[in-house]
Amino acid sequence: xxxxxxxxxxxxxxxxxAPAWAAxxxxxxxxxxxxxxxxxxxxLCELTGDCPADCGAGKRQLGLVTDAGTLVLPVKNFTAFSxxxxxxxxxxxxxxxxxxxxxxxxxxxIFALQFVKEAPDGKWRRANRFLPKWAEANGFQxxxxxxxxxxxxxxxxxxxxxxxGVLGLGTEADKDYLEKQ
Amino acid sequence: MRKIAVxxxxxxxxxxxxxxxxxxxxxxxxxxxxxxxxxxxxxxMFPEGSAHHQCAVWCAAGGIPxxxxxxxxxxxxxxxxxxxATSVANPAVLEIQSHRVKVDxxxxxxxxxxxxxxxxxxxxxxxxxxNHEEWGVQPFGK
Numbered sequence: 489x490x491x492x493x494x495x496x497x498x499x500x501x502x503x504x505x506a507p508a509w510a511a512x513x514x515x516x517x518x519x520x521x522x523x524x525x526x527x528x529x530x531x532l533c534e535l536t537g538d539c540p541a542d543c544g545a546g547k548r549q550l551g552l553v554t555d556a557g558t559l560v561l562p563v564k565n566f567t568a569f570s571x572x573x574x575x576x577x578x579x580x581x582x583x584x585x586x587x588x589x590x591x592x593x594x595x596x597x598i599f600a601l602q603f604v605k606e607a608p609d610g611k612w613r614r615a616n617r618f619l620p621k622w623a624e625a626n627g628f629q630x631x632x633x634x635x636x637x638x639x640x641x642x643x644x645x646x647x648x649x650x651x652x653g654v655l656g657l658g659t660e661a662d663k664d665y666l667e668k669q
Numbered sequence: 670m671r672k673i674a675v676x677x678x679x680x681x682x683x684x685x686x687x688x689x690x691x692x693x694x695x696x697x698x699x700x701x702x703x704x705x706x707x708x709x710x711x712x713x714m715f716p717e718g719s720a721h722h723q724c725a726v727w728c729a730a731g732g733i734p735x736x737x738x739x740x741x742x743x744x745x746x747x748x749x750x751x752x753x754a755t756s757v758a759n760p761a762v763l764e765i766q767s768h769r770v771k772v773d774x775x776x777x778x779x780x781x782x783x784x785x786x787x788x789x790x791x792x793x794x795x796x797x798x799x800n801h802e803e804w805g806v807q808p809f810g811k
Binding site: 516517531532533534535536537538544546547548549558559560561563564567568569570571572573574591593594595596597598618638639642644645648649652654655656657661665 | 691692694706707709710711712713719720722723724726727728730731732733734742743744746748749754755756757758759760763764766767768775777779780781782784786795796799801802806
């Protein structure tokens, strides 16, 4: 095999193997793909001055303050029904490069975090740390069926839905509704 | 003297990591539905009332910011409830998902988002938007 062909095949192979560390489009309202540097902050601290040293240890909403001073609220991560605090808490007080989607609707502009790395040259990570953290906290395997459908196995969810029903109107209301289906 | 006071305040803020933006909020009372902010803002599904209750509980447990949809259509992001500064998967907030509530607290507006520090829940009417007959159970059925 000649050298140029070998090099081209090697390059193509590398491209195919490399993860695409760039945001996927999700078709959200007024969606904008974005990558920017920002500092990770505890939003409550940023607004009120109530500032624990650890940004609330993952139990507070975290924000991204850009170099222009704009406070961006990351509402979503890359896994089902989960937010961005679990993805950003490791970077409390640090600068990161955030990659994802802005969406603006109903008068509000929010951010969905898909990838993040410590700025400027950290290693990219997909914003899906929520699942292994949830699995570890709840005694399940990170890649197991419970983690994949964490929302159906979460103890706090099961307690509320078990008592109030899927509809939130009591289990009898669930039963009446489902009998009609 | 004033310079010394400003310097002292700056040192205090630096010591506690507080932002230069930190300030007292505007006292407000808000009445509306406790919502999942992601589903409501993005409209990826029908996001209100009994039809969306289960999904709203899932999202709150997953750490998506819980909001209050005010009667005038304003969305408020809840950062604190009473003495509890937890706003990620707060069990007490899961209990009132989709409920119509009246709260008082402090409002902070920053970069187009209304953030609410709730001091007290003054009234909790439970779920008043009973709309699952019309919308089904969002997003997957039961």
